[in-house]
Amino acid sequence: MADNSTDFELVNNFIEGNESAFNKIVLKYQQKIYWHARRMTGNHLDADEVVQDVLLVMYNKLKDFKFQSSLYTWIYKITSTRSINFINHRKVKQTFSFEDQSENSMRKEDRIIENIETHEKIEKLERALQRIPPKQREVFVLKNYEQMTYEEIAEITGKSIGGMKSNYFQAMKKIMELMNENE
């Protein structure tokens, strides 16, 4: 978990006009933002677009942040929302074929993971994750990759804990089936 006192100082410094405080916040959370966006969107380039959007939202809204939740939760909330918006937008574009197949294949080829074996494992899971609904995917990713509790996930998604549990169960069942199919 993030150090809240440090986050508090960084946010206040940024509100007082210290731009480098924002850079420090980004440095602290950029990997978490990227990986959450990547697991949600399923590829590097889409994740990169979401990361830049999230940073812009953070930059514009951080002045209004009142520490009613932790900065960590707030950033995840933004990342989740922006990722789901991006996925919905992408789905519409793909439905109406605004995006050509060459662009899709280019996206798949792009890689930042250095270890080939790890890259293959991640890609396999990414493919499976893309086959479950975004809301289920969100819970699945936050629970299994970020090791969050249902309470934390409910705070990020704004949904009930019961609903989260149900989503997780459905997501896990589907992912296991898909992983077994691919083996």
Added chain:
Amino acid sequence: MKMNEKIILYVDGQLDINEQVKFEEELVASPDLQKQLRYYKNFLKGFEEISDPEVDGRYFNNIIPRFRERIEKKSYRKFRPVLVFSSAFSTVIIVFFVLLINKNITNDNLDYNTISFNNVNQSELNEYLVNSNDQILTNNIPVSMESQYDSIIEGAIYSELNILNNEQSMVNVLNKFDFNSIIATVDLQEANVIYADLINKKLY
């Protein structure tokens, strides 16, 4: 409920206490179920292993510079309409002042030949007449000047005849005198002298 579903709920702590006890009894009795549970736990462990993979650091090093570049462009785009409007507004203001200054320069350069007689008052007219003196030629006098000039002469006639300065008085006087016979006796030279006297009398 299928066994693999029960495993998911058991590991996730979603079974109630009775279901949990029952599942654990089944687990002790079934090596196959134990195998399935181990497989599932390994499957979950796999997520932890790939949750923080080693990546090309250049991408993360460039996130902030790219973001900064992006917000600079955005702020330029945000203010671009303001800049365009400001430029257009400044141009209009500059053109307005240039025209205003040119107008003032033109007015400063006016001489007696170009002055508008519609806008001059009596004292300005007198000054004009003094300055131009003998140089005034009838055909050079503007129309507006002619009416002023006639009114001076007219006024002098009223004064000389000692009558009220209005048309009815003049009509009364004209009815009393046979002007045609008087004018017939005045030659051109005498007329000029009379007019000149009248003008001088009024003006000086």
